[in-house]
Amino acid sequence: MARIGRRGRLWLRSFHIFFMVLWIGAVVSQVVILMFSSLAKSGGALQAFNAAPQILNILTGPGCLGTIVTGILLCWLTPWGFFKHKWIIYTMVVVILDIGVAQIFGEPVVNKMAALAEAEGLSALQNPEYVSAWNRLVILTIVTSLLLISALFVSVMKPWRKRKEVEAAE
Template identity: 35%
Template sequence: MAKKLTLKQKNWLLSLHLLFIVAWMGGAMCMLVLGIYGLNVEAGERLAFTYEIMHVVDEAMLKYSALGTLFTGVLLSVKTHWGLTKHYWIIVKEVVTAGLIMLGIFGLSNWLGESVLIAGAEKAAALQNDDFVLNSRRLVGGAAINIIWMFVLIAISYFKPWGKRKERKKQA
């Protein structure tokens, strides 16, 4: 059996976990605000700059905070009495967190990369480009989905619904 954390170690790890969560949520909120602004700005240089800033937020903040949240969450589960699969609420959090990370990697980052290129090349004319507008709307929707699910995950952490999984009897 893995060695459990002391109370002090657990509190430090939990603090680090919360720091990663706050950074991830803050980054998602920045993406939402910048995405909405980007859909409404008319000056071409501002449009390109807005998407460059979104790219910086994605590269410097979102990726690492999301992975840090997942990593510290798994460590907290494994190194405390909660376990990875003992409680339904933890399993739901693991699945949703992994799903949000996959959405970010395979959806949002790709759409953002395309939007940065289009905005940089076309400036204000990008707002007439169907691919740019579609990707921009996807980015706003993806940021909103992230924020909503993060609030759901916070509620799940607080209320710990659904209880503990029934242990299977080991057959000898």
Template identity: 30%
Template sequence: MVHLLFVVMWIGGAIALTIVLFSVHPETGDGLYMKSRIIQIIDDFIIIPGAMGNLLIGIIYGVWTRFGFFKFRWMIVKWILTVAQILFGTFFLGPWVNENVKIADELGKAAFSNDTFQHNLEMNAIWGTVQLLLLLFVLVVSVQKPWKNS
């Protein structure tokens, strides 16, 4: 059951973050900072714990259940995508989010026209959406367990 909590945290957090990215359009510097900070809070306190929890539970299941790590093709796909998404989030998405909070805090309304801020926002919108779609794909793979044994 704990595994499902982490799944809901990761996917639900990604959905919430995507909704904020695409539906919140602040007009003030304070509003821009709040949007950036909300995204950071969702990432730090929902998405990251959900992802790390899934990774930890996956390792536990891999060691102590019949599923193992590489016994089934669907499991291999899940492992590859899970690790790739965690690494991409750690080294790209997270730093873009964190940098935007700093820029919005320092520049206020001027962050609207800051090239780095806009680039980070665009990258998070594009690649955050890709991450969400991949998470949903992993969910489908987890439920359907397609492909035959490797």
């Protein structure tokens, strides 16, 4: 297995942290913008609020991809490995879940809300279909934000022992 030196590992970890912060920052920004969208005073403002998550994908995509690539490199090029530690397994599962949930459930809702806001303007806020989509998206973005933040904390705190240590203790 290939290995990387101390300086290379520090650079790689720094880039990994940068991309994770970019990703989490964009997702948390989406939550904040979504919360304030109900305060829109005009149809144009509502359209802008609904366009914001799509614009923030400019940050979310590279943040997500950079996190995945640097995470894979860290697992491959360091003694941590891919499945040696439970915290790595947890973060991999969270990242896969987050991407899947956002793509399968989040993206269609964002597109639907944007289309309704464009077609109906400010009156979309009284449309039950829009309100239902807004509620789903609020819950979804809060859950995905909390999942990503939990992955960040688990990556830093490393709360669990190695898998082999646990298996040996049992």
